Amino acid sequence: MLDCAIIGGGPAGLTAGLYTTRGGLKNVVMYEKGMPGGQITQSSEIENYPGVTGEITGMDLMMPWPEQCQKFGLVHEMVEVERVVRSEAGTFSILRGDGKVDEAVSVIVCTGSTPKRAGFKGEDEFFGRGISTCATCDGFFYKGKEVAVIGGGDTALEEALYLAKICSKVYLVHRRDAFRAAPNTVERMRSTPNIEQVLNAVPDEVYGDAMGVTGLRVKFKDGTTRELDVPGVFVFVGNDVNNAVLKQEDGSFLCKVNDWGQVVVDLSMRTDVPGLFAAGDLRIEAPKQVVCAAGDGATAALQAIAYVDEKGHGQ
Amino acid sequence: MLDCAIIGGGPAGLTAGLYTTRGGLKNVVMYEKGMPGGQITQSSEIENYPGVTGEITGMDLMMPWPEQCQKFGLVHEMVEVERVVRSEAGTFSILRGDGKVDEAVSVIVCTGSTPKRAGFKGEDEFFGRGISTCATCDGFFYKGKEVAVIGGGDTALEEALYLAKICSKVYLVHRRDAFRAAPNTVERMRSTPNIEQVLNAVPDEVYGDAMGVTGLRVKFKDGTTRELDVPGVFVFVGNDVNNAVLKQEDGSFLCKVNDWGQVVVDLSMRTDVPGLFAAGDLRIEAPKQVVCAAGDGATAALQAIAYVDEKGHGQ
Numbered sequence: 001m002l003d004c005a006i007i008g009g010g011p012a013g014l015t016a017g018l019y020t021t022r023g024g025l026k027n028v029v030m031y032e033k034g035m036p037g038g039q040i041t042q043s044s045e046i047e048n049y050p051g052v053t054g055e056i057t058g059m060d061l062m063m064p065w066p067e068q069c070q071k072f073g074l075v076h077e078m079v080e081v082e083r084v085v086r087s088e089a090g091t092f093s094i095l096r097g098d099g100k101v102d103e104a105v106s107v108i109v110c111t112g113s114t115p116k117r118a119g120f121k122g123e124d125e126f127f128g129r130g131i132s133t134c135a136t137c138d139g140f141f142y143k144g145k146e147v148a149v150i151g152g153g154d155t156a157l158e159e160a161l162y163l164a165k166i167c168s169k170v171y172l173v174h175r176r177d178a179f180r181a182a183p184n185t186v187e188r189m190r191s192t193p194n195i196e197q198v199l200n201a202v203p204d205e206v207y208g209d210a211m212g213v214t215g216l217r218v219k220f221k222d223g224t225t226r227e228l229d230v231p232g233v234f235v236f237v238g239n240d241v242n243n244a245v246l247k248q249e250d251g252s253f254l255c256k257v258n259d260w261g262q263v264v265v266d267l268s269m270r271t272d273v274p275g276l277f278a279a280g281d282l283r284i285e286a287p288k289q290v291v292c293a294a295g296d297g298a299t300a301a302l303q304a305i306a307y308v309d310e311k312g313h314g315q
Numbered sequence: 316m317l318d319c320a321i322i323g324g325g326p327a328g329l330t331a332g333l334y335t336t337r338g339g340l341k342n343v344v345m346y347e348k349g350m351p352g353g354q355i356t357q358s359s360e361i362e363n364y365p366g367v368t369g370e371i372t373g374m375d376l377m378m379p380w381p382e383q384c385q386k387f388g389l390v391h392e393m394v395e396v397e398r399v400v401r402s403e404a405g406t407f408s409i410l411r412g413d414g415k416v417d418e419a420v421s422v423i424v425c426t427g428s429t430p431k432r433a434g435f436k437g438e439d440e441f442f443g444r445g446i447s448t449c450a451t452c453d454g455f456f457y458k459g460k461e462v463a464v465i466g467g468g469d470t471a472l473e474e475a476l477y478l479a480k481i482c483s484k485v486y487l488v489h490r491r492d493a494f495r496a497a498p499n500t501v502e503r504m505r506s507t508p509n510i511e512q513v514l515n516a517v518p519d520e521v522y523g524d525a526m527g528v529t530g531l532r533v534k535f536k537d538g539t540t541r542e543l544d545v546p547g548v549f550v551f552v553g554n555d556v557n558n559a560v561l562k563q564e565d566g567s568f569l570c571k572v573n574d575w576g577q578v579v580v581d582l583s584m585r586t587d588v589p590g591l592f593a594a595g596d597l598r599i600e601a602p603k604q605v606v607c608a609a610g611d612g613a614t615a616a617l618q619a620i621a622y623v624d625e626k627g628h629g630q
Contacts, residue, residue: 015365015606022363022455024480048337050330050609051376052366053383061366068368072455136617140337140387161624165339188625267582267600285582287614291330294365295610299602302451309476310503 001103003308004301005094006030006074007081007245008110010038011062011290012280014069015297016108016304021072023305028073029102031094033080036069037062039112039281040290044128045141049290061290081245084109084254086273105275105311106304109263110297111242112281113288118150118237122206122213130213131206131233134288135159139166142232148173148216150203151236157181157189159236164192171228173198173218198226206233241282258284269300275307316418318623319616320409321345321389322396322560323425325353326377326605327595329384330612331423331619336387338620343388344417346409348395351384352377354427354596355605359443360456364605376605396560399424399569401588405626420590420626421619424578425612426557427596428603433465433552437521437528445528446521446548449603450474454481457547463488463531465518466551472496472504474551479507486543488513488533513541521548556597573599584615590622 003025006013009032017030030036040046043058052061070076080097084107087093094102115133117123123131132138139147139162147167149160152174158181164170172189177199179186189195204219216228241261246254255271255278256264263278265271271278279296281288286296318340321328324347332345345351355361358373367376385391395412399422402408409417430448432438438446447453454462454477462482464475467489473496479485487504492514494501504510519534531543556576561569570586570593571579578593580586586593594611596603601611 011365018363018365019451023451023477024454047383048333048613049366050326050333050380050383051364053379064368065365068362068365136334136338139339158621162338162620165620165624184625265582267580268602287583287610287617289610289613291606291613292610295602295604295607298363298604298606302602305477305480306473309480310499 002027002029004028004106004304005104006108009036010112012293012297013110014065015294016279016301017074018069019298019301020304021074025305029075029077031077031081033078036066042128084245105308108277108279108300108304110280113242114240116238118203118235120203126206126208126213130208130231133235135162135234139163142167144168146230147232148228148230149234152179154181156236157185160195164194170195171198173201175202243282268303269296277303317342317344319343319421319619320419321423324351325427327608327612328425329380330609331594331616332389333384334613334616335619336389340620344390344392346392346396348393351381357443399560420623423592423594423615423619425595428557429555431553433518433550435518441521441523441528445523445546448550450477450549454478457482459483461545462547463543463545464549467494469496471551472500475510479509485510486513488516490517558597583618584611592618
């Protein structure tokens with residue numbers, strides 16, 4: 001019986017592993033099929049993780065984490081988790097991709113979320129080198145420059161407003177001429193002078209050179225095209241919450257999730273199921289920043305320690 | 316008119332400053348009378364801030380933060396803030412210790428909390444060198460060793476339980492023979508074999524050498540004493556929430572606080588007053604860890620940016 005099972009090896013999962021083991025839990029496993037580090041390892045530059053400075057990539061930032069977080073006994077299992085289910089006794093079964101089943105007193109789910117790609121030419125090639133899915137993370141790198149935003153939902157408009165404060169101009173490329181976003185947000189976008197709406201248009205191709213993106217060609221409904229000379233393209237066409245491990249055989253979720261599939265937690269990262277915690281980008285209201293996910297992981301870990309102790313395990 | 320006023324210069328305040336200014340807010344001031352860095356700068360060793368490794372002190376950890384966080388235009392005012400009040404227009408006045416008044420559209424309060432000292436001989440001398448007020452932070456440094464815990468409230472007992480998982484033995488020194496803590500917590504403490512209760516006793520003196528603490532002498536109600544050969548003493552005799560800046564002239568608080576004076580926030584660090592946010596150790600359910608406070612600061616900053624934008628400022 002594990003004291004704690006941690007699903008996912010990004011900043012939240014790694015920090016949860018550090019705090020649970022350093023806090024005295026004996027049998028803690030972090031399940032992460034790939035290399036730990038998470039989504040941030042795809043970023044070409046990060047300058048807003050407090051305390052770590054210099055021109056570093058997301059990969060550089062995460063480099064020391066696995067060793068630091070495993071120093072106190074955290075075990076890394078390089079296997080996918082298919083599902084977490086709860087037994088009648090209130091403990092958890094971790095159904096692994098290799099067919100084995102582990103049992104755990106507590107579980108911290110840190111599987112994150114994945115921004116959707118829009119599917120245009122050059123998108124994959126220039127991802128992290130001019131194409132971004134996070135204005136908070138990368139907007140500043142385009143200070144005083146022109147950028148394009150792809151999308152018409154709430155996130156796209158909010159991120160366009162965020163970018164309009166930093167960038168000289170924001171082209172908002174939307175495939176329709178009406179917006180799904182909240183009317184108030186649409187109004188704010190319309191009254192922001194340096195946002196230009198490019199409507200009834202879809203991205204056709206992003207192009208560039210060895211240094212990164214130099215432009216975006218959009219294609220209108222009538223077949224005409226337009227070239228936007230932008231070094232940065234921000235894509236907000238949806239987000240997949242990686243909650244599959246919480247999906248039960250009958251299609252329900254192990255714990256409460258909201259309409260977008262984000263896990264409902266309180267300030268201490270407790271879900272509505274005792275012993276089950278969530279941390280990082282898959283929870284409600286996640287700011288999607290490394291430092292926030294790491295803070296979540298620490299918070300959830302301290303709760304898991306107290307929970308395991310209450311249950312009389314972990315001595 | 317400031318876009319955002321940040322009160323306090325610990326990990327939460329610094330990170331809030333980094334995120335607000337990097338996110339495009341133009342006029343942001345962080346008020347911190349002393350050197351930025353916060354309470355952690357008193358720690359002699361920290362090994363659980365993810366991504367920063369090696370044998371470093373709290374001071375070392377915080378060293379690069381001010382430059383990194385002020386790189387994007389954050390202004391540091393070395394002045395105390397006496398009070399924050401709200402105008403009828405919904406903006407805030409920052410009443411400074413030097414008699415000046417600044418106005419701000421949004422405010423992030425990051426003034427933290429201060430653990431009380433018990434007031435025994437050697438306590439100040441060995442603080443950070445064997446005397447600690449945080450089991451999560453420092454417990455691991457006494458792995459397999461004996462430690463003493465001073466106090467009889469909920470926090471003292473919970474921290475004793477936390478330490479009992481890591482340390483070979485925990486002496487729980489309490490001045491009475493009954494506990495104020497929750498009955499369930501008292502029960503768990505009593506059934507933990509490696510916690511020894513030292514009741515009707517107060518700490519008399521902590522002593523040691525250049526390397527740190529070597530023992531604690533406690534004094535019983537009947538005048539007798541006992542020497543505990545412990546290298547670590549954890550003091551949990553209460554915590555002052557630094558909420559004075561929120562106290563209004565009539566004695567009420569600017570926003571909702573709980574019975575302990577901690578600021579009530581939601582997952583996005585919003586208080587019940589629009590435009591007023593709290594981050595770090597002064598909020599409810601704060602885990603009191605650097606990475607958590609920093610995560611709070613980033614979260615509050617992103618909310619402040621959106622709020623300032625909504626109000627039509629900050630362009």
